[in-house]
Amino acid sequence: MDPIVRLTDLHKRFDALHVLKGVSLAVQPREVICLIGRSGSGKSTLLRSINFLEEPDAGAVEVDGIVVTPELDARVRRQRIRDIRLRTGMVFQDFNLFPHKSAIDNVIEGLLVVRRIPRPRAVQIGESFLRKVGLIDKRDEYPSRLSGGQKQRVAIARALAMEPKVMLFDEPTSALDPELIGEVVRVMEDLANDGMTMLVVTHEMSFARDAADRVIFMEDGVFVEEGPPEEIFTTPRDPRTQQFLQRYIRG
Amino acid sequence: MPQSRARAGIPFRYRIALVWAAIFACIIAFLSLIRLDLGFIGEWWAFIVYGAGNPDAWTVGIVATLYISLASILLAILLAFLGALGRLSKNPLAYGLATFYVSLVRGTPLLIQIFILFFGLPQINQQLNRLFPGFEQQFPFISSLLVLPALPTGILALGINYGAYMTEVFRAGIQSVGRGQVEAATALGMTPGQTMWRIVLPQAVRVVIPPIGNDFIAMTKDSALVSVIGVQELLWRSQKVGVQNFRSMETLLIAAAFYWIMTIVLQTVQSQIEKRLARSDR
Numbered sequence: 001m002d003p004i005v006r007l008t009d010l011h012k013r014f015d016a017l018h019v020l021k022g023v024s025l026a027v028q029p030r031e032v033i034c035l036i037g038r039s040g041s042g043k044s045t046l047l048r049s050i051n052f053l054e055e056p057d058a059g060a061v062e063v064d065g066i067v068v069t070p071e072l073d074a075r076v077r078r079q080r081i082r083d084i085r086l087r088t089g090m091v092f093q094d095f096n097l098f099p100h101k102s103a104i105d106n107v108i109e110g111l112l113v114v115r116r117i118p119r120p121r122a123v124q125i126g127e128s129f130l131r132k133v134g135l136i137d138k139r140d141e142y143p144s145r146l147s148g149g150q151k152q153r154v155a156i157a158r159a160l161a162m163e164p165k166v167m168l169f170d171e172p173t174s175a176l177d178p179e180l181i182g183e184v185v186r187v188m189e190d191l192a193n194d195g196m197t198m199l200v201v202t203h204e205m206s207f208a209r210d211a212a213d214r215v216i217f218m219e220d221g222v223f224v225e226e227g228p229p230e231e232i233f234t235t236p237r238d239p240r241t242q243q244f245l246q247r248y249i250r251g
Numbered sequence: 252m253p254q255s256r257a258r259a260g261i262p263f264r265y266r267i268a269l270v271w272a273a274i275f276a277c278i279i280a281f282l283s284l285i286r287l288d289l290g291f292i293g294e295w296w297a298f299i300v301y302g303a304g305n306p307d308a309w310t311v312g313i314v315a316t317l318y319i320s321l322a323s324i325l326l327a328i329l330l331a332f333l334g335a336l337g338r339l340s341k342n343p344l345a346y347g348l349a350t351f352y353v354s355l356v357r358g359t360p361l362l363i364q365i366f367i368l369f370f371g372l373p374q375i376n377q378q379l380n381r382l383f384p385g386f387e388q389q390f391p392f393i394s395s396l397l398v399l400p401a402l403p404t405g406i407l408a409l410g411i412n413y414g415a416y417m418t419e420v421f422r423a424g425i426q427s428v429g430r431g432q433v434e435a436a437t438a439l440g441m442t443p444g445q446t447m448w449r450i451v452l453p454q455a456v457r458v459v460i461p462p463i464g465n466d467f468i469a470m471t472k473d474s475a476l477v478s479v480i481g482v483q484e485l486l487w488r489s490q491k492v493g494v495q496n497f498r499s500m501e502t503l504l505i506a507a508a509f510y511w512i513m514t515i516v517l518q519t520v521q522s523q524i525e526k527r528l529a530r531s532d533r
Binding site: 051053082085086088089090092094096097098099100109110113114155158159162 | 429431432434435436437438439440441442445449450453454457
């Protein structure tokens with residue numbers, strides 16, 4: 001099968017800092033990939049390069065057959081970036097819910113504005129996704145009245161409502177109190193079981209172990225080691241991976 | 252002892268009321284010393300404040316003051332929004348225009364700006380007529396924009412002036428909305444314009460409404476400056492009546508009293524709005 005996401009030799013610099021040093025990756029449809037590594041290893045930058053919240057300096061990003069390279073003509077490039085964003089959903093560490101909109105209005109915002117679906121239909125779709133994340137009873141609450149876990153589940157529903165081909169999760173549980181992590185992880189596991197293609201930057205090793213098809217350990221802007229979770233977590237080959245995972249295996 | 256305790260028991264607000272009463276008493280004493288003509292005030296205040304007795308003149312005095320302030324603040328909001336977008340733009344032309352506008356307007360007196368618009372624009376019209384004979388006949392609309400009557404000129408000057416000050420307020424309001432909001436909207440596929448209108452501005456408005464209210468109140472007082480080009484607002488009318496009757500103190504006090512009442516009313520409205528905003532703050 002053709003990969004749904006293909007990254008080819010991606011480079012990204014922030015001034016003197018070389019954050020991505022030629023990363024390549026092919027993601028198969030329905031695959032769940034967890035990116036692990038220390039903060040500053042480039043895993044978030046890699047994820048954010050896929051929907052162009054960060055613009056790679058060099059290399060190609062391909063999502064669902066749409067290819068974007070830095071060399072493209074500006075207008076063509078902008079259109080293709082938009083097409084890629086319509087095929088990817090993103091979930092952020094800090095939720096980034098729109099505070100001036102209720103849960104349902106957060107979920108349908110993209111449907112109304114980007115997909116231009118009439119409001120009654122959009123509300124139907126939005127409600128079905130709120131139901132999916134178990135928050136239909138919070139339909140009219142504003143984000144300030146939701147717990148962190150609930151906010152993140154609304155944020156997941158908001159991304160899912162756009163019916164993306166790929167979901168990108170940028171440390172979705174890192175801002176949560178420990179007792180709220182479970183409810184978000186459960187929603188993500190359901191999603192993985194439903195066959196969603198997922199790229200997850202995470203420190204939540206239990207999720208990586210249980211739900212990932214492939215785990216990638218990143219350091220200094222490159223992939224150090226990748227493989228199925230049972231392999232990475234039990235018999236990591238690279239000493240850097242071993243050292244990083246020590247805490248999680250023994251702890 | 253019980254007496255002094257009783258005095259200590261007078262609530263603070265009553266003491267303040269006492270102080271105010273004392274100040275008013277002093278003012279009344281001062282006014283009677285300069286032999287203020289209360290009869291004159293009673294006879295003329297309605298004519299000065301809202302043109303009573305003159306059916307053609309309902310847009311004068313306090314109505315003109317409020318009307319000028321409202322129109323000017325709307326123009327200022329528009330200019331401040333454009334200015335803020337320019338200040339936040341990476342385009343050198345937009346950024347340069349915005350910073351030049353703010354610097355020039357904030358760096359020169361409002362009174363000069365009013366005069367320049369009032370006397371300068373007609374001069375442009377004159378020169379255009381000289382350079383292109385028949386300009387006035389061919390482009391009567393542009394020509395009429397250059398020779399504006401006093402009222403629209405005053406609104407233009409106040410709007411341009413306040414717009415420059417409010418540009419910084421709007422910029423801060425827009426910047427107060429976190430980057431994460433823009434990223435979330437962008438990730439959903441929204442264009443920069445949609446993100447601005449649907450996500451950033453509604454949140455920025457909450458931040459800028461209180462300062463806009465303050466500026467509006469200040470505007471009602473600064474609008475007195477347009478009396479210098481003959482707009483028949485509150486100060487102009489009080490001056491005209493006062494000078495003609497050698498009773499300037501009386502008419503100026505009428506004007507001052509009504510500016511004061513206006514700002515007290517507007518401040519009350521303002522604090523109500525702020526309370527409501529705070530209540531719905533999420």
